[in-house]
Amino acid sequence: MATYQSAPDLPLYIDGQFVDGFRQFDNISPVDGHLVSRVAEASEAQVAAAVKAAQAALSGPWGQLSVPARAALMHRVADGIEARFEEFVAAEVADTGRPENLARTLDVPRAIANFRTFADLAATSVSECCETPQADGGLLFNYTVRKPLGVVAVISPWNLPLLLLTWKLGPALAMGNTVVCKPSEETPSSATLLAEVMHAVGLPAGVFNLIHGFGPGSAGEFLTRQPEIAAVSFTGESRTGSAIMKAVADGVKEVSFELGGKNAAVVFADADFDAAVAGVARSSFFNTGQVCLCSERVYVERPIFDRFVAALKERAEALKIGYPNEAGVELGPLVSQKHRDKVLSYFALARTEGANLITGGDVPLFGDARDNGSWVRPTIWTGLGDDARCVREEIFGPVCHIAPFDDEEEVLARVNDSQYGLACALWTSQVGRAHRLARRVHTGIVWVNSWYARDLRTPFGGSKLSGMGREGGRHSLDFYSEISNICIKL
Numbered sequence: 001m002a003t004y005q006s007a008p009d010l011p012l013y014i015d016g017q018f019v020d021g022f023r024q025f026d027n028i029s030p031v032d033g034h035l036v037s038r039v040a041e042a043s044e045a046q047v048a049a050a051v052k053a054a055q056a057a058l059s060g061p062w063g064q065l066s067v068p069a070r071a072a073l074m075h076r077v078a079d080g081i082e083a084r085f086e087e088f089v090a091a092e093v094a095d096t097g098r099p100e101n102l103a104r105t106l107d108v109p110r111a112i113a114n115f116r117t118f119a120d121l122a123a124t125s126v127s128e129c130c131e132t133p134q135a136d137g138g139l140l141f142n143y144t145v146r147k148p149l150g151v152v153a154v155i156s157p158w159n160l161p162l163l164l165l166t167w168k169l170g171p172a173l174a175m176g177n178t179v180v181c182k183p184s185e186e187t188p189s190s191a192t193l194l195a196e197v198m199h200a201v202g203l204p205a206g207v208f209n210l211i212h213g214f215g216p217g218s219a220g221e222f223l224t225r226q227p228e229i230a231a232v233s234f235t236g237e238s239r240t241g242s243a244i245m246k247a248v249a250d251g252v253k254e255v256s257f258e259l260g261g262k263n264a265a266v267v268f269a270d271a272d273f274d275a276a277v278a279g280v281a282r283s284s285f286f287n288t289g290q291v292c293l294c295s296e297r298v299y300v301e302r303p304i305f306d307r308f309v310a311a312l313k314e315r316a317e318a319l320k321i322g323y324p325n326e327a328g329v330e331l332g333p334l335v336s337q338k339h340r341d342k343v344l345s346y347f348a349l350a351r352t353e354g355a356n357l358i359t360g361g362d363v364p365l366f367g368d369a370r371d372n373g374s375w376v377r378p379t380i381w382t383g384l385g386d387d388a389r390c391v392r393e394e395i396f397g398p399v400c401h402i403a404p405f406d407d408e409e410e411v412l413a414r415v416n417d418s419q420y421g422l423a424c425a426l427w428t429s430q431v432g433r434a435h436r437l438a439r440r441v442h443t444g445i446v447w448v449n450s451w452y453a454r455d456l457r458t459p460f461g462g463s464k465l466s467g468m469g470r471e472g473g474r475h476s477l478d479f480y481s482e483i484s485n486i487c488i489k490l
């Protein structure tokens with residue numbers, strides 16, 4: 001049984017040593033507001049030291065390791081996470097208040113899979129080659145080699161803390177880079193536990209470094225401004241991506257951005273109704289709506305609109321909200337009071353914009369310690385126009401707006417009318433329509449009759465304000481390595 005009581009102070013991990021920061025900040029539980037831990041904040045000098053240690057490690061034993069040897073080490077990291085599985089569950093629950101079952105079935109298993117998948121992909125990847133006959137009868141033989149980029153800055157968000165950190169770490173390390181990681185200030189616990197696993201596995205000092213702190217004017221910004229970093233892999237808000245892009249522009253650093261979204265779910269009258277209701281309830285309320293892929297916009301074909309709204313209302317109101325270790329709990333709190341204030345501001349905005357409130361739109365009163373937490377109810381609106389801010393701006397909470405539509409061309413235009421382009425879920429029984437529409441939706445990812453079903457070999461990422469680049473499968477191998485072409489005249 002995972003426990004999520006207060007933990008000890010959380011340190012930094014720099015050049016193979018656990019060290020204090022220049023000051024500490026509080027890590028507060030979103031369940032009931034209790035102090036989870038005090039966290040070391042890295043100074044600019046400590047961030048610079050971490051990057052220098054990572055730079056030095058490239059020319060040490062780590063830089064001499066073969067790909068299979070690095071892959072074996074990544075598997076040992078995965079073994080280390082497995083060995084401390086319940087501690088990782090407790091760490092994610094302590095910081096996010098999520099249901100234990102979610103951490104046990106998604107977050108920690110995906111961290112293990114992230115290391116194992118990219119260890120195996122790196123160890124089995126092949127390079128390109130070609131032969132070019134010459135007019136003089138000679139031959140050119142071209143082949144490519146992958147080299148590490150160097151020091152990679154890994155900056156991750158709070159919504160799936162361990163999953164998203166390791167989604168980057170797995171391929172970055174498997175491809176021979178060294179890393180300096182800056183997890184979100186909201187969720188430092190599982191990254192710190194991971195540092196203990198990395199240390200125990202015996203990665204050479206400087207290969208993996210962990211700094212805690214905030215964004216602007218703190219560890220996050222300091223990291224992006226270090227001249228020695230070769231690339232930044234970032235997941236977070238679009239406006240943060242823009243700030244990081246500016247910070248690294250002068251150095252022309254490589255960036256991989258997984259950013260925000262305002263994703264649509266489209267339900268046609270011919271869809272499996274019960275599957276679509278269950279699927280949209282999951283895609284709108286999963287992880288309390290704190291997934292960049294969540295459907296905050298739902299379009300339902302008019303003949304089933306009223307029936308669908310009623311069914312989704314019933315599902316939303318049946319979701320079990322509760323303590324992380326309660327049996328059957330499905331929804332936890334939002335990650336912080338600050339984030340809840342943002343979500344509540346959209347609840348208020350929806351009223352101003354004239355939304356019909358179908359359910360939720362407020363804070364549940366428990367009459368216990370949870371009233372000091374960051375809880376909201378799952379919320380459904382209808383009746384807003386496509387130009388409403390609540391229909392265009394990312395809210396990042398358990399909320400969706402449902403609108404009717406009449407035909408494919410209309411709904412396709414409305415789905416694509418967004419500054420984001422991350423994900424879309426289509427619910428229909430017509431295979432031809434599914435393929436036709438999927439390729440015309442302007443998002444990086446389209447699920448048909450499913451949502452957040454993942455194969456780690458597939459490309460993941462978005463367009464427009466949702467990001468830059470793709471990670472997953474060989475796309476991660478490509479991003480986290482420098483490819484050189486060698487041409488030999490035979």
Ligand SMILES: NC(=O)c1ccc[n+]([C@@H]2O[C@H](COP(=O)([O-])OP(=O)(O)OC[C@H]3O[C@@H](n4cnc5c(N)ncnc54)[C@H](O)[C@@H]3O)[C@@H](O)[C@H]2O)c1
Pocket residue numbers: 155156157158159160164182183184185213214215216219220221224235236237238240241243244257258259260261291292394396422462466467
């Ligand atoms: N596309 C995806 O795959 C994906 C996945 C998860 C979350 N997200 C997005 O992330 C957001 C929620 O996460 P968040 O609130 O942690 O995002 P955020 O942008 O506020 O913070 C993300 C990380 O960046 C750091 N940071 C903030 N400002 C920085 C700066 N100027 N320089 C360097 N680092 C900085 C933060 O400390 C944190 O570690 C949502 O918009 C969500 O859509 C996207």
Ligand SMILES: N/C(=C\C=C\C=O)C(=O)O
Pocket residue numbers: 159160164167258290291292293454460
């Ligand atoms: N990058 C991934 C998930 C992103 C979730 C966004 O909140 C993944 O599943 O690999």
